[in-house]
Each structure stands twice: as structure tokens, then as C-alpha cells.
Amino acid sequence: MSSGLVQMREAQDEESGLGALVFYSEFDDPAEWADALRAYLPELDIRVWPEVGEVSEIHYALVWRPPSGFFEPFEALKLVVNLGAGVDSLTGRPDLPDLPISRLSDAGMVAMMRSYILFAVTRYARDIPEFEAAKRLGEWRYIHPRPLSSTKVGILGLGILGSAAAEALAWLGYDVRGFDRREKSLKGVTSFHREEDFGAFLGELDILVNMLPLTPDTRSRIGPDVFSALPQGAKFINASRGEVVDEPALLEALSSGHLGGATLDVFWQEPLPKDHPFWAMENVFITPHLASITVPQDAARDVAESIRRVHGGERPLHEVNPKLGY
């Protein structure tokens, strides 16, 4: 379409409303999202791929892992909203248009991740795996509880989800430390950010929690050097992305007994293949990538606000930096 025609269309949209949004996801329910968005933007025309109609009317894309070449026909796009918090599947693709990219972030998603991390940390801090094993043997095995303040928990990645988990753990009484690219000030959390302090951060932990996004910088960041820097018997929790972890190194650290256990929600390959060694490891607790999800009713308000902002010439909410990858 010629640039003159695009401008004419935009002028018409100015008068008539926002234009249209294209929805693509094999995972999320389009009807649920359409209802949730219409509650905030009744005038938005929502079209579910492949029934997209006149493509020049489409200014917004709400997508989760669209196929290669997906964006090409939508020349009038102004905003891409990723249907999730982790944008690695979007920022890494060569056909990503040069447009504002926004991610989801909502209180429901934060609350769910917080609950998952609190559960996984507390399961270790209160020796629940020991009681699960004892129950299987029909044994009454008493282990004297330790105060929560004696458990040192490290959160790697203090973003929206990591910082919420860190503050909640601190509020419960754990000794919480965090490591991030930049210094973060969080209530009750000792914050580290310099590379030269990474070893000191790891060296005292009872439990390491990975909340880093997957970027070119963080791929396989948690490898043999990280595991060996943790004290003998430390536990590991991964709730961000499988590829941030060097999986063979994790297997080795668990098999050798250097790591005392792992709680894993994310993996290199999902679903985790049936013959993967993790399944047979007594000290590995597995959940199928559900530490947190988005509830459309919670997330739609910010998506609607981003659309309004971009329509008005402003930047969207929760904008990601495609170069950094998060």
C-alpha cells in the first residue's frame, strides 16, 4: 500500500476510532481476550488470525509466538504486544518489525509467580521433601524446624517478578539477597549488582532462584561455575526460562550431590521428553511451565492503555528493548 493511502487510512482512524487489532496465539483463548479488551476499549475492532480482513486497518498486534513472516502483511502496525512477560521468542526473530514492543505485566501474574517462589523456597526451608519421602516409607521422621531467618535465599534477576518474590520472601522472614544488572533497592533485600560480587552473592546461599529473562547475555549463564560457587547441598529453583541454565551442568551438579535438589518449571525442551533424566531424579521437583500465567481480565487494562497511548502518539506501557532482549 502507498504511503499516501496509509496516511489517508490513519486520518480516517483518527476520526472513526482506533482501528483494528490482530490476535494470534495457539495457547490463549481469543474470545476471552476479546471480551477482556472490549471492557476497556469497546471501539476496538478485534480480529483473530487468519480472519484478518483488510490488513491496512490493523494497527495493533497481540501475539504469542506467531509464525515466521507473520508481521509482513501488516504495514500499518504501530504496536506489537507480546502475550506474556518473557519476550525472548519475539525479540530473537529476524522478521520483528521496528515498532514499539510491549510485554504483559499485571498484578495477577506477579501474584502467581510470587506464590510459586514462596511455595518452592518454603518447601525446602521447612524440609518438606524429607517428609514426602518419609511418608512414602510410613515413617514418622522428626526434623527440628529452623527459623526462616537462617535460610539464605538468593534471587538472580530483580525485575518485576523477581523483585516481588524477593520482597515477599523478606517479609516472611527469610534472609534474602538479590543480584541484578543494576543496583536495586528493595525492602529487606540485600542487593548485589557488580560482577566481581557475584561469587560472594552465590557463596553463602542455601537456595538460588533464577528469575533472569532469556537474552543473548543470559543464555546458559547458570552453568558449572555458578553451581560450584554455591555451597554443598544448596537447592536451585528455575522459574524463568530453561535456556538460562546449562542443563547438562545442572544434571551433573544434582547427580554428584553438590546440589541438594532442584525445583524446575522450565526446560530446554518443553514438554520435557519422557526419557529425560530429570524425571527419575528423586531430588528434582518438576512443574510443567505454569509458575505464572496471565489472566486476561487482569492484563487487558494495561494492554488497552498501551493501545490508547500509541494511538495518541505516546510510548506504550511495559515497553521492551529488543536490543537488550527484555
Ligand code: NDP
Ligand atoms: P523483567 O524484564 O521485569 O526483569 C528482568 C530483570 O533481569 C531486570 O531486573 C534486569 O535488570 C535483570 N537482568 C537482565 N539481564 C541481566 C543480566 N545479564 N544479569 C543480571 N541481571 C539481568 O522480567 P520479569 O521479572 O517480569 O520476568 C523474568 C522472566 O520470568 C521473564 O523474562 C520470563 O522469561 C519468565 N517468566 C516465566 C513464567 C513461568 O511461568 N515460568 C511466567 C512469566 C515470566 P535491569 O532492570 O537492571 O536491566
